[in-house]
Amino acid sequence: MSAAASPGFSGLLSGRPLRLIAGGVLIVNGMFPALWILFTSLKTEAELTAKPITWVPHAPTLSNYMQAFSDQPLHLFLFNSFMVALLSTCLTLLVSVLAAYALARLNLRYRGLILSLIIAVSTFPLVTLLVPLFEIMRTLNLLNTWIALVLPYTVLSLPVCTLMLVSFFEGIPRDLENAAMIDGCTRMGALFKVVVPLCAPGVFTAGILAFVNAWDEFLLALSFNSNPALRTLPVGIQLYQGEFAFPWPVISAALVVGIVPVAVLIVIFQERVVSGLTAGGIKG
Incomplete structure (x- = not known):
């Protein structure tokens, strides 16, 4: 039984x-x-604190969104976050593509050790790297600049993106690169004209991870930039709270404004990932 x-x-x-x-x-x-x-x-402060709790706002209002832009330069926070995330993503993809290709294709003597070190580096807590990174940026006179955030964000995203792309590159037959080089391409030309297009799903996925990590990061952005004109979105949102007041409807409106652009970008990249998977499957 x-x-x-x-x-x-x-x-x-x-x-x-x-x-x-x-x-x-x-x-x-x-x-x-x-x-x-x-x-x-979409709630007023009175409705938010009313009891019993209302899940859906009875009288939705957009005043919190207008207040979010009027109380703080939210548009500036968005611009700074977008530029820092975009620059760090582009740099991350460039370096990780080259590093992953070398690990996947070149007969490196200590390949296993290098991969182990990459995995080990990716496990370091960010707080343990804060002081060394701050000293480096201070010595290079890069504090209160976008570069002070772009470089650390690139370094922090490289391990995961490199490991991800290594697995994709290893799945591409070497014969395709050899055929391209026979036709006159250099190794770099074969990489960017043949391998990278075939690995579009991995490249776009790595780009999404790098962009979101840079967009959401708070600790480094707070520590490396004291210039109000260079504040990113996570740092700017904390400015809405006062010493004794927490305007949660306004803070929530600012959060929604910050979430929407990333959500739109992710949807766009996901569609490209799907098309890249289909194209890669046909070509393979």
Whole structure:
């Protein structure tokens, strides 16, 4: 009896119902905070503090969004975050593509050791790197500049992006590069004209990770930039709170404004990743 029931129970655990439950938990866990922030941004302070709690705003208002732009230079925070994230993403992709290609194609003597060191570096807590990075930027006279953030963000994103691209490059047949070089391409030309287009899914995924990491980072942005004109979005949002006041509707409105551009970019990149997967599958 127990032997007959066991396969059915294990089948239930590994079947579609469990996958649906797990998917539902993930969706709720991911969507609930975002929806709560959105609903909070549409409430007045009185409705937010009223009891019993209202989940959906009874009288939605956009005044919090207007106040978010009037109380602080939110447009400047967005611009600084976008430029820093964009520059660090471009630099990260350039360096990680070259590093991953070398690890995947060149017969490096200590390849295993290099990969192990990359994994080890990626596990360092950011707070342990704060003081050394600050001293480096101070010595180079780069504090209160975009470069003070672009360079550390690039270094922090490189390990994950490089490891990701190594696996993609190893899946590309060497014969394609050899054929390109026979036709007159240099090794660098074969890399950027043949290998990188075929690895578009990995490149775009690495770019998404690098961009989001730079967009969300707070500790370095707070420590390396004291110039009000160079504040990024995470640092700027903390300025909305006062010494004894926390205007959560206004703060939530600023958060929504900061989330929307990243969400749009991720959707765009996801579509390109899908098209890149299809194209790569056809060419392969």
